[in-house]
Amino acid sequence: MQWDTILLEKRNGVGLITLNRPKSLNALNTQLISEMNQALDQLETDPEIGCIVLTGSEKAFAAGADIKEMVELSFPNIYFDDFFTLADRIAQRRKPLIAAVSGYALGGGCELALMCDFIYCAENAKFALPEVTLGVLPGIGGTQRLTLAVGKAKAMEMCLTARQMGAQEAEKSGLVARVFSQQELLEQTLQAAEKIAEKSLISVMMIKESINRAFEVSLAEGLRFERRTFHSVFATLDQKEGMRAFIEKRPAKFTNR
């Protein structure tokens, strides 16, 4: 399928989605969010795909929601159309998603990266939630996910002052998993994604679900969920294959069964 605002490639079990509105620094408009969801629908149902990478350009992962599209919207428009709920679907994906962020990840762009399971970034990355300068506030999870990632002090400071956080601080604060040079970012991200895609998709998806539970329920509930999920993987062929391969000193060949 051909899209106008994104590119989609598949490589060694990995789906790579590149945001592609360079003239507006990948500002997220309705069309881009819709096309990204179509691509994600395709990758989620593709049995060859075990991990998904989202990236942008060198200058911008995404400079936020498209201000030119939003400026004239009224409360009834935005309320009745439930504007941007399409974006929420990205966080509900079951296969793992990695954001490879170079340059600006601002506003909705930062929120999009935060919806991914983890973020790798380049040394030039800049994260911010500058909505306050536009007279609004983050609306697709920023106040919640940024706070969970970096804690109240930095989240408050960033949302109230619109300060941009650089790559090193983002790594120290737990917002990103690792920082790479500009040249290495995409290759390193794809390598990590390929490693994930080689594993049993059943255990990968269960790990994702289980870690996400930690943000939603009490520790006791989360532990119970993890324990039951752990028990259930013993019903899979991949558990047998993984453990037998270890004993037989050979690489495991998972079949997602």
Ligand code: DAK
């Ligand atoms: N929207 C639309 N166009 C944008 C844009 C954006 N967010 N960011 C950049 N552009 C466009 C610029 O207008 C310019 O286009 P032309 O005017 O030349 O046609 C082009 O991209 C290049 O930008 P600049 O000329 O400004 O480039 P610079 O290198 O000088 O500056 C910059 C780069 C990223 C610092 C600057 O462009 C900038 O400050 N951009 C805006 C960043 C921002 O405020 N982002 C937050 C947007 S608000 C919702 C939930 C969430 C949201 C919305 C709704 N609901 C649940 C309903 C999210 C809101 C946001 O993200």
